[in-house]
Amino acid sequence: MANALMAPATAELTIRKSRFLARIENVASREEALRIVADLRRQHPGAAHVCWALLAGGQSAAVDDGEPSGTAGRPMLDVLRHRDLDGVLATVVRYFGGVKLGAGGLIRAYTDSVARALAEACLVPQVARLRLCCVLPYAREGWLRRELQAAGAVLEAVEHGQAVRVVLSLPCDQADNLRRRLDENGGGQVCWEAT
Structure with missing residues (x-):
């Protein structure tokens, strides 16, 4: 390493x-x-x-x-x-x-x-990091930011359009758990995109 x-x-x-x-x-x-x-x-x-x-x-x-x-x-x-x-x-x-x-x-x-x-x-x-990108409604942005902070993820970019597009990164070994938690608690409103 x-x-x-x-x-x-x-x-x-x-x-x-x-x-x-x-x-x-x-x-x-x-x-x-x-x-x-x-x-x-x-x-x-x-x-x-x-x-x-x-x-x-x-x-x-x-x-x-x-x-x-x-x-x-x-x-x-x-x-x-x-x-x-x-x-x-x-x-x-x-x-x-x-x-x-x-x-x-x-x-x-x-x-x-x-x-x-x-x-x-x-x-x-150096810890290998993975970049993820998701889109969600404005009403969920504050919740997402709190979840990312609690997970130790880095918020790399936020775009505000018809919805909020977020690019984040975190250690590879933590990515699956965070994604699963966001999917389970996001009310079906978190959509993942390729980075």
Whole structure:
């Protein structure tokens, strides 16, 4: 089972006058990761490199951002894989200190930066979730919201048209029980749709 982060974590290393600012955070997609990296570039205009590694829903990336090929992004990605993470972005902002570290030194620096950030992180197992969609009359919306809250389901979207359309998610192992309870107590007014 893959792990995720409970909260973002950071670490800072200084190696032979170069500063390495590492951050590990949850992301859902490559697009979100690219936005975060672009923001880091704006926040750190004097940085020599903004290297990053991504593992998110089967998507992976390892970007060296001008460092010698294979000395930054790939080692960072290996650290994430070793910890069995998913839905996670690791970034390291490097301020060059004027002393070249060599390929081995760069690999150690980027690996150590991510590993130290992960040492500060709290990992939690990812729980497989199922999305469900139902339609019901307006008069039943308040009842449905209370049922979802009691079940620990996440209300992802609500559309108000001729009826109320609700998209929700919850752990897969709880979906059948919730659906059965809503069917039994919904007075035949809960209609399920494909998501």
